[in-house]
Amino acid sequence: MSLTEATANPPPSQENSFPPPVLTLSKCILRPIHPMDAPAIQRACNSPVMAKYMSYRFPSPYTIEDAHRWIGIASSFRVPGSPDILPSLVICDPATNEVVGSIGIKTKEDVEEFSFEIGYWIREASWGKGIMTEACRAYCKWLFEMYPKVNRLEADVFEGNYASVKVLERCGFVHEGTKRKAGTKHGRVFDIWVYGLLREECELLN
Numbered sequence: 001m002s003l004t005e006a007t008a009n010p011p012p013s014q015e016n017s018f019p020p021p022v023l024t025l026s027k028c029i030l031r032p033i034h035p036m037d038a039p040a041i042q043r044a045c046n047s048p049v050m051a052k053y054m055s056y057r058f059p060s061p062y063t064i065e066d067a068h069r070w071i072g073i074a075s076s077f078r079v080p081g082s083p084d085i086l087p088s089l090v091i092c093d094p095a096t097n098e099v100v101g102s103i104g105i106k107t108k109e110d111v112e113e114f115s116f117e118i119g120y121w122i123r124e125a126s127w128g129k130g131i132m133t134e135a136c137r138a139y140c141k142w143l144f145e146m147y148p149k150v151n152r153l154e155a156d157v158f159e160g161n162y163a164s165v166k167v168l169e170r171c172g173f174v175h176e177g178t179k180r181k182a183g184t185k186h187g188r189v190f191d192i193w194v195y196g197l198l199r200e201e202c203e204l205l206n
């Protein structure tokens with residue numbers, strides 16, 4: 001993992017070109033989202049297999065309008081108190097700059113202000129190549145650097161999503177517990193597995 005090109009605020013992009021990378025890794029680059037990404041996002045996300053372990057916020061079928069709506073949300077979302085950092089990033093093929101995935105956070109409130117929940121996806125054609133493991137590990141380290149008050153990252157994994165469990169465990173996340181029968185989607189009731197990564201655990205990863 002290299003954070004040599006990690007930046008909070010990449011210079012503004014030309015309207016017709018993709019923004020520069022925030023993280024440059026060996027299998028992928030992570031950069032801010034751009035309206036030109038909409039067709040690649042729609043192609044990647046429009047699959048029931050992709051949606052299976054995602055919440056209803058991830059539509060299925062996934063239209064080009066859904067992609068544009070998501071681009072609007074991801075480009076405008078900021079953590080309260082950190083207006084200069086854009087935390088939602090797309091994961092791209094380093095050779096073509098095409099989107100192959102996405103990673104981002106949801107903030108929490110009140111006493112959980114300094115915990116973020118992370119979420120991510122990779123298009124089906126790119127599964128099993130270690131892309132998300134590499135992206136997630138670098139992204140978590142970047143989050144802790146960019147948000148010095150954050151103590152903890154967590155992920156809620158739907159029962160059965162073993163690929164995501166493998167990613168999280170390889171990034172140092174610990175299984176902290178199970179919210180029994182916490183989820184219901186299309187009538188199916190399932191457990192939600194809670195994973196957490198503390199700042200000091202992330203710092204121990206090389």
Ligand SMILES: CC(C)(COP(=O)(O)OP(=O)(O)OC[C@H]1O[C@@H](n2cnc3c(N)ncnc32)[C@H](O)[C@@H]1OP(=O)(O)O)[C@@H](O)C(=O)NCCC(=O)NCCS
Binds near residue numbers: 049121129
């Ligand atoms: C989960 C997801 C992001 C993983 O991305 P990825 O780039 O394929 O992940 P990686 O290649 O880094 O690692 C996945 C590992 O899980 C393994 N795996 C895949 N399916 C598995 C299964 N059913 N059981 C056990 N391991 C599995 C892969 O073989 C790989 O391990 P390996 O490197 O030892 O072969 C991707 O499958 C995805 O986008 N799924 C749909 C959206 C989603 O579920 N998001 C997460 C919500 S919590």
